[in-house]
Amino acid sequence: MKEFFEFLSFADANVRYVTLGSMLLAGSSAVVGCFTLLRKRALVGDAVAHAVLPGVCLAFILSGTKNPFILLIGAFITGWISLVAIDFITSRSRIKEDTAIGLVLSVFFGIGILLLTAIQHSGNAAQSGLDKFLFGKAASLVGEDLIAFSIVAVLLLAATLIFYKELKLLCFDETYAKTIGFPVRGLELLLTTLTVLAVVVGIQAVGVVLMAAMLITPAAAARFWTDRLGVMLVLAALMGAFSGVAGAYVSYTAPAMPTGPWIVLIISMIAILSFALAPGKGWIARIIRRQRNKKLILEENLLKLLYQLGEAKQDFSTNRPLQELLQKRAIPAKEAKYGLGKLKAQGYLEKTKNGWALTHEGITRGRRVVRLHRLWELYLTQYLHLASDHVHEDAETIEHIITPELEQRLLEELNYPALDPHSAQIP
Amino acid sequence: MILQVENPVVEVHDLTVSYDRKPVLWGVDLTIPAGALVGVIGPNGAGKSTLIKAMMDLLPSGSGYVRLFDKQIKDVRKRISYVPQRESVDWDFPASVFDVVLMGRYGNMGLFKRPRQADKDAAMQALTKVGMQAYADRQISQLSGGQQQRVFLARALAQNADLYFMDEPFAGVDIATETAIIELLRTMRDQGKTVIVVHHDLQSAADYFDWVVLLNMRLVASGPTEKVLTQELLEQTYGGKLTVLSKVGDLLRKQEFPSRETKVKRVKS
Numbered sequence: 001m002k003e004f005f006e007f008l009s010f011a012d013a014n015v016r017y018v019t020l021g022s023m024l025l026a027g028s029s030a031v032v033g034c035f036t037l038l039r040k041r042a043l044v045g046d047a048v049a050h051a052v053l054p055g056v057c058l059a060f061i062l063s064g065t066k067n068p069f070i071l072l073i074g075a076f077i078t079g080w081i082s083l084v085a086i087d088f089i090t091s092r093s094r095i096k097e098d099t100a101i102g103l104v105l106s107v108f109f110g111i112g113i114l115l116l117t118a119i120q121h122s123g124n125a126a127q128s129g130l131d132k133f134l135f136g137k138a139a140s141l142v143g144e145d146l147i148a149f150s151i152v153a154v155l156l157l158a159a160t161l162i163f164y165k166e167l168k169l170l171c172f173d174e175t176y177a178k179t180i181g182f183p184v185r186g187l188e189l190l191l192t193t194l195t196v197l198a199v200v201v202g203i204q205a206v207g208v209v210l211m212a213a214m215l216i217t218p219a220a221a222a223r224f225w226t227d228r229l230g231v232m233l234v235l236a237a238l239m240g241a242f243s244g245v246a247g248a249y250v251s252y253t254a255p256a257m258p259t260g261p262w263i264v265l266i267i268s269m270i271a272i273l274s275f276a277l278a279p280g281k282g283w284i285a286r287i288i289r290r291q292r293n294k295k296l297i298l299e300e301n302l303l304k305l306l307y308q309l310g311e312a313k314q315d316f317s318t319n320r321p322l323q324e325l326l327q328k329r330a331i332p333a334k335e336a337k338y339g340l341g342k343l344k345a346q347g348y349l350e351k352t353k354n355g356w357a358l359t360h361e362g363i364t365r366g367r368r369v370v371r372l373h374r375l376w377e378l379y380l381t382q383y384l385h386l387a388s389d390h391v392h393e394d395a396e397t398i399e400h401i402i403t404p405e406l407e408q409r410l411l412e413e414l415n416y417p418a419l420d421p422h423s424a425q426i427p
Numbered sequence: 428m429i430l431q432v433e434n435p436v437v438e439v440h441d442l443t444v445s446y447d448r449k450p451v452l453w454g455v456d457l458t459i460p461a462g463a464l465v466g467v468i469g470p471n472g473a474g475k476s477t478l479i480k481a482m483m484d485l486l487p488s489g490s491g492y493v494r495l496f497d498k499q500i501k502d503v504r505k506r507i508s509y510v511p512q513r514e515s516v517d518w519d520f521p522a523s524v525f526d527v528v529l530m531g532r533y534g535n536m537g538l539f540k541r542p543r544q545a546d547k548d549a550a551m552q553a554l555t556k557v558g559m560q561a562y563a564d565r566q567i568s569q570l571s572g573g574q575q576q577r578v579f580l581a582r583a584l585a586q587n588a589d590l591y592f593m594d595e596p597f598a599g600v601d602i603a604t605e606t607a608i609i610e611l612l613r614t615m616r617d618q619g620k621t622v623i624v625v626h627h628d629l630q631s632a633a634d635y636f637d638w639v640v641l642l643n644m645r646l647v648a649s650g651p652t653e654k655v656l657t658q659e660l661l662e663q664t665y666g667g668k669l670t671v672l673s674k675v676g677d678l679l680r681k682q683e684f685p686s687r688e689t690k691v692k693r694v695k696s
Contacts, residue, residue, distance in 0.1 A: 172517075
């Protein structure tokens, strides 16, 4: 706990740099990543990330320094060339985009590794640390890097803010954007440039290999929580920034831990959690919905069963033992008991020592299920011309999901019928 | 039967369009009168969508030129509006119905500008015209096919254009939507707007349109509906493929041949 407060106090200048730097990087690349994701060009980020390595090496060879600005410029140039190469290959040959990305990625990365090895064996003392570009060096960010990051991060955020509406339309409907006279080529170029910039600064923290995760993962996670682009951008930025801070904290408490990979691990964790927990779309929400449906079906089947028994004997007031119910319909005894108990608690059933009986409300609800079942059977035979011995199974499920409005429509279309296809009364 | 008109809204001259060097439209020459409800009709692969896309300069043309309102398209972008095919976009995009309709105002707003209140009013009016005002806040992935089509139509209406290009607006929509859309198109025509619709259903074509363009890789006919929808012209459009034409097209692609020896530049205005 003490470490946590020490970390938060930012007393250590190094902590300040690392935390702020990681936050800015992760946050700004997440925002750009949202547009890349929506443009369905998620893999492009990976290609650019690998393609910046030769740029970094060349910039070092030519300048002989590790000045972050110079290295960034080199990275930017080769990153950009890689994207142009991908576009060129896809438009001028039969090669599809995924293949082109694979080609460009490996060729550029290969050249990068080649140059890096050459530099390392050149005996130049200044080269130490250049290999950090492979896996990032967030833990050793210095003041100079921070300035470079901040400038680029602010640029990225400002550009997405200024061109928000243009980028939105470009990602949603490019052709339409063209017809209303938007400079689509220019906007594409802008988005490409933003992607390259995001990658170029991002690799300083997490490295070439993990950079794609920084672009795409926050965007994918944020998409689970919202259906609004604006909210998605903010969420992605927050998630990215949080993972940046958390990664810095982990490597602060355990200095042996690398910051970059931890940032990626944490954002991936957030993505997995989003996938599980997001309302409506997450899989826990789906499991809950399925359970709820199952319960509804069980309860309505029991009510229907009691109603049918009462209807057959013209007597709704006699209590019926569980065995009688189970004879009529094969429900596992344990489930049936559970369902009956629930219905009693809801006030639809009464229980005496002789067995179960419907309350007034229970009769009403049971009658509705029976009515919907028979209406649907009639609808299927009349409108879909199905044989009357084939419609029961369908009606067994449909009876549980018909809304009152649909019920009214059914009644109207069937002209308020009295009998179902099996000549049973429609209650 | 290719009827040319005076003072056309759309003038297409010797237009050839190729995909990957294979021509899909050969030498189209046509004019369209103002204030008409026009149907572009032909079999699958006849180049109907290609024709309207080429008219809007969305596809590069191999030869020939298109003039709208007797001007080059780049000078009249604000007066034209496009309803693309419904399937051309990903409806899972994070946007509401209102967001999409508001996109129809982006051209008027200009770059960098935020939507003004007037733009929002216009978008809401357009939504009301297609009967979707109750769905303004709905996420677009929750819409039915017919509702998606109405949203696209509303987006085009929000532009307040004079010339509308619509690509298969009746494809895969329910009867209620089809009726609502055609009513709307008629109202627009009566207000003097020109509406060009790619349509695949011959049955309803005679009833819907007052000008028909018959197309099958080349222009078969262009004129008033009653003169164009004849047995003979329909047979020419739908009867049999032009096998030799297709084969020549394939050859052009394989040999990487140009479809014209020199490209004719668009005439300057």
